[in-house]
Amino acid sequence: MATTSSVGTHASRTPNNEEKQLIDDILLLYQLNPSEQAYRHYAPNAVFHDPVSIAEGLDSIKSQFNGMPKLFAESTTQKCDVLAESAPNTIAINLTQHYVFKSPIPFKSKGAEKTVNSKVTFTLNADGLIEGHDEEWDHQGNKTEEDGFMGKLMESRKKTGAKLVQKAVSSDPSKV
Numbered sequence: 001m002a003t004t005s006s007v008g009t010h011a012s013r014t015p016n017n018e019e020k021q022l023i024d025d026i027l028l029l030y031q032l033n034p035s036e037q038a039y040r041h042y043a044p045n046a047v048f049h050d051p052v053s054i055a056e057g058l059d060s061i062k063s064q065f066n067g068m069p070k071l072f073a074e075s076t077t078q079k080c081d082v083l084a085e086s087a088p089n090t091i092a093i094n095l096t097q098h099y100v101f102k103s104p105i106p107f108k109s110k111g112a113e114k115t116v117n118s119k120v121t122f123t124l125n126a127d128g129l130i131e132g133h134d135e136e137w138d139h140q141g142n143k144t145e146e147d148g149f150m151g152k153l154m155e156s157r158k159k160t161g162a163k164l165v166q167k168a169v170s171s172d173p174s175k176v
Contacts, residue, residue: 003081003094006117006138010094011084018128019091023080026122026133029065030097032075034173038065043129049142050118050135053162054155060162061133062171069176070169073110074100083119092121095135 003012015023025038039062048055048064055061068075079096086092096117103111119139123132136142145152170176 001081001084003079003083005094005096005119007140010081012081012094013084013086015082015091019082022091022122022130023082023093026130027077027080029068030075030095031077032069032072034062034066034068034176036173039173041130042133043125043127043131046129046131046133048133048135048162049158051137051142052158053165054158055162055166056159059171060166062173063166063169064162066171066173066176067165067169071101072099073102074098078115079117086121089124090121091124092119094118094139095120 001012001014002009004010022041025041028035028038039058042058042061044058046058046061048061053064055064076098077095078098079094081094083092083094094117096115098113098115100113101111103109105111116137117139119136121132121134121136122130123134125131134142143151143154145155147154
């Protein structure tokens with residue numbers, strides 16, 4: 001089996017039942033349907049990292065995903081394949097998500113559209129809960145402080161951004 005991404009072709013595999021349930025539930029977050037069912041897969045100390053934010057802790061992760069319906073009118077999963085390269089205690093997926101922004105123009109419900117292909121990696125703890133959720137747009141690694149001065153600046157900006165979102169957006173999915 002194989003899957004194609006923005007950077008080429010990758011070997012893929014069929015997920016087992018537990019992996020499929022976890023992936024299906026997490027995809028609900030990407031599809032603008034946050035729920036406690038999806039969040040139950042995260043450890044309390046989980047970290048979410050993408051090119052926009054680094055959310056530390058479950059409440060911060062909830063705020064990130066609960067805030068998405070405020071930005072997007074629609075979000076559709078176009079492709080989701082489990083990558084065969086997944087290491088022990090990890091699930092790596094090739095995800096293509098199509099986003100339609102809400103329009104800034106009154107009386108117009110939809111705005112610009114963007115399709116994003118990402119490598120999403122879930123690192124699981126001994127209890128099978130997600131402790132790391134890394135989303136790499138175009139399968140390119142996220143910049144961190146290990147990348148030098150600019151990486152440190154980007155990491156600081158992403159952590160600050162996540163904290164601001166957490167203050168502005170409830171972590172309660174029933175309030176979305």
